[in-house]
Amino acid sequence: MKYIFDFDDVLFYTTKRLKEKMYECLEEAGISRVVAESHYKEAREDEFSLKNSLLGLFKNQKITDPTAEVVYEKIMLDCKDFTNVELIQKIKTLGKENCFILTNGEKQFQEDKISRSGIAPLFSEVFIVPGTKREVIRDMCARYKEEKVLFIEDKVKFIEDIDLAECPNLKPVLYDIEASLDASPI
16 A cells, blocks of 8 residues: 655644744744734745745845844754654554655745655655646556555645546545544554
8 A cells, every 4th residue: 555645734733833833933033923924824825935935024024133044944943843743653664665745835845844854764755746736646546556545635625636537546535633543544
């Protein structure tokens, strides 16, 4: 069996921990949470890069000390602590050759989070896509057509986007990072 894992809010606590760390660091830099949340909401409309978002926010707020780069590093410093430890423990038993990451987002930011989290060595391949995950899923199902492929994803839109007729060996799993792993199909 092959396992394709989404990164954000499956393998990594992006919303619960990284985003909260971002708001804390911005408040320490003199940017109110209200301003930070408003800016984040606007920045998320496009392909999101935390580094670029911070540069724009600091420029708009006329903040030069600390720099956006310093705050970015402070936010990203704890990435190892933001991993879904329980799920990572299960992944270690599955074998690197059976596990893949498929994540959506801006390439550099996704690579940075994955690298700093320390989990990349547990996976055969990492795919970062700016939009739909459909093509990668279809290609993976074709590559491993003799095996069942489990796609673990937290966003319904990415599961609904898949043409299941093209992927007869695929089993999509809607993952809730807050739910107990005892209910996990892995």
